[in-house]
Amino acid sequence: MRPLFVTWEYPPYKAGGIAAHCEDLASTLADQGHEPVILTYGEEQETEYRDGVEIHRVPSTDSANNTLSWAMHLGHQIEKKAVQLAKNNNFDLVHAHDWMAVPGATGIKKTLGLPMVFTVHSTQKGRDGINGEYQETIHNLEWYGTYEANEVITVGREFSEEVKHNYNVPEGKVNYIPNGVDLEKFDNHTNQLNYNDYALDWEQIVLFVGRMYPQKGPGHLIEAMPKILDQKPEAKFVMCGSGATEHYKGIAKEVAGEKVHFPGYVSDQELLSLMKSAEMTVAPSVYEPFGIVPLEAAACQTATVGSYTGGMKDTIIHEYTGLHTYPADPNSIQNQITRALEDPGWTDWMGEKARERVEDNFRWEQISAWTTGIYSEALE
Amino acid sequence: MRIIYLVKNFSDGDDLSEYVKSLAEYAASQGHDPCVVSFDDGSNYTVSDDVEVERFQLHFDGDSLYTWAMMMNNEMKGKVVEKIEDEDIDIIHANDWITAPGAVNLSEHLEKPLCLTIHLTEDQRGFQSENSDLISDLEWEGTFEADKVFANNNDVKNSLLFDLNMSDKEVCVADPLHRGWQDKILKTYHKILRKEEVEVKA
Numbered sequence A: 001m002r003p004l005f006v007t008w009e010y011p012p013y014k015a016g017g018i019a020a021h022c023e024d025l026a027s028t029l030a031d032q033g034h035e036p037v038i039l040t041y042g043e044e045q046e047t048e049y050r051d052g053v054e055i056h057r058v059p060s061t062d063s064a065n066n067t068l069s070w071a072m073h074l075g076h077q078i079e080k081k082a083v084q085l086a087k088n089n090n091f092d093l094v095h096a097h098d099w100m101a102v103p104g105a106t107g108i109k110k111t112l113g114l115p116m117v118f119t120v121h122s123t124q125k126g127r128d129g130i131n132g133e134y135q136e137t138i139h140n141l142e143w144y145g146t147y148e149a150n151e152v153i154t155v156g157r158e159f160s161e162e163v164k165h166n167y168n169v170p171e172g173k174v175n176y177i178p179n180g181v182d183l184e185k186f187d188n189h190t191n192q193l194n195y196n197d198y199a200l201d202w203e204q205i206v207l208f209v210g211r212m213y214p215q216k217g218p219g220h221l222i223e224a225m226p227k228i229l230d231q232k233p234e235a236k237f238v239m240c241g242s243g244a245t246e247h248y249k250g251i252a253k254e255v256a257g258e259k260v261h262f263p264g265y266v267s268d269q270e271l272l273s274l275m276k277s278a279e280m281t282v283a284p285s286v287y288e289p290f291g292i293v294p295l296e297a298a299a300c301q302t303a304t305v306g307s308y309t310g311g312m313k314d315t316i317i318h319e320y321t322g323l324h325t326y327p328a329d330p331n332s333i334q335n336q337i338t339r340a341l342e343d344p345g346w347t348d349w350m351g352e353k354a355r356e357r358v359e360d361n362f363r364w365e366q367i368s369a370w371t372t373g374i375y376s377e378a379l380e
Numbered sequence B: 001m002r003i004i005y006l007v008k009n010f011s012d013g014d015d016l017s018e019y020v021k022s023l024a025e026y027a028a029s030q031g032h033d034p035c036v037v038s039f040d041d042g043s044n045y046t047v048s049d050d051v052e053v054e055r056f057q058l059h060f061d062g063d064s065l066y067t068w069a070m071m072m073n074n075e076m077k078g079k080v081v082e083k084i085e086d087e088d089i090d091i092i093h094a095n096d097w098i099t100a101p102g103a104v105n106l107s108e109h110l111e112k113p114l115c116l117t118i119h120l121t122e123d124q125r126g127f128q129s130e131n132s133d134l135i136s137d138l139e140w141e142g143t144f145e146a147d148k149v150f151a152n153n154n155d156v157k158n159s160l161l162f163d164l165n166m167s168d169k170e171v172c173v174a175d176p177l178h179r180g181w182q183d184k185i186l187k188t189y190h191k192i193l194r195k196e197e198v199e200v201k202a
Helices: A018-031 A067-086 A099-112 A133-148 A157-167 A183-187 A218-231 A245-259 A268-277 A293-299 A330-342 A344-361 A364-379 B015-029 B065-084 B097-110 B132-145 B154-162 B181-201
Strands: A003-006 A037-041 A046-050 A053-058 A093-097 A116-120 A151-154 A174-176 A204-209 A235-240 A280-283 A304-307 A322-325 B002-009 B033-039 B052-056 B091-095 B114-118 B148-151 B171-173
Touching (some): A003 A018, A003 A067, A003 A099, A018 A037, A018 A093, A018 A364, A067 A099, A067 A133, A067 B065, A067 B097, A067 B132, A093 A099, A099 A133, A133 A157, A151 A157, A151 A364, A204 A218, A204 A268, A204 A293, A204 A330, A218 A235, A218 A245, A218 A330, A235 A245, A280 A293, A280 A330, A293 A344, A322 A330, A322 A344, A330 A344, B002 B065, B002 B097, B015 B091, B015 B181, B052 B065, B065 B097, B091 B097, B097 B114, B097 B132, B114 B132, B114 B181, B148 B154, B154 B171
Parallel strands (some): A003 A037, A037 A053, A093 A116, A116 A151, A151 A174, A204 A280, B033 B052, B114 B148, B148 B171
Antiparallel strands (some): A046 A053
């Protein structure tokens, strides 16, 4: 099959999880004999071939006064590129990723007459809410994407229900396919962490990885820190991620002092080393359609303490591959992290089970096969 | 000659609609086959039976005319592509920036010549919208990609020359207040098609 991916971000451009998702899915599709073509943003027009995937980048504009207008302009440029490519290529369908891809993908659908598949990674309502015309328009675009798509994919089981409810999508049109992890990437990586850059020898790293925004819940973890440290002084919190870092760093330093560390920019390789070395990862998200951190930690044989919400209801099995907490509940976070720290043997065992579960359920080979099944349905 | 006219909406009394109506009716009276494609805003229109009108819906509310227009263009393209399943077309004629992005992509995809009438430029409107830069970019792109650009009057032409850097020979003034403007446009269509024929033969 020859799907045309439309995504605003594709590595090396990465802002959230969509870039990695698209790269892993496209390269696995290519490994399986398909011919995915990526249309995405770039600072200039360029074409690249990587891991069997053809990637076309087109620039957007510096004149847009907000992301919505920027996405509209990018959509037009992406469609122009698709029209050019279609002169020498036959595409089977267009596959859009999140609302920013909807203008371009629906344009391609209408002009080239292709079926459309739309993967919803998160919703405006869940991210920031709908509190004005601007956010309402993004919500409308998400609705429009689900309306125009022949098939809709969501990355979380519970999230499927949210998508059906938010956009009145018919039951049979929404398909749950989880995210996956590239286990080879984790297995080929050598842990070269200088542990003392982050913690003392006797300390145990409790690792937060994610954007520092309320949705990811760093504030709830910070609130839990003093009580955890009262009971388990060996805990050392390492907070990795972009966003409102300075804001959260200020609060965390007040309550936990030297027992919390914000390392700033951390390379992908260093992050894998940290995940492999940490006692556990913590994902205190308030809203998380899928949440890739528990799976990446699992690939490193590290258990996750994560909120019982969205995708983490599926990616963590309580007391088997990690521990669930109540969302937005510092006491619950404190209880579960303390439990994990009290019994390191058990925590390591949960890490091993998490890895086994990822091997059995969250491989890209499997996810790619499910996705092509959805493509076939869209083509019918 | 089968001509597709693209216009934001088509309703009695609206300047752009009256322009397209007059041009399409004249083309029909000369034995051509015009079809107007526009967004269906629910308003009434009256036009000769010889002019086909296709209206389409859009289930999307934008936070600005710009975002709405970009999605409207997608539906417009869908309607035109649906039309050409049954019959071929010869010319696409768009009106103003608001139908330019769709027209440009349709022209490229269907390999049909594009004409664009600019009724007023964003510079003439005074750049008053938060998306004025983007709108002006679309005007530029439309005029750059079009086989011929018609200006409604000399003021519009001047703006096209000075604000959008067009050359004098690329712009044709077809002023609806002057007799013979429709004929001027039809003759230009013929000229474009003859040129295309020569290029194909060569």
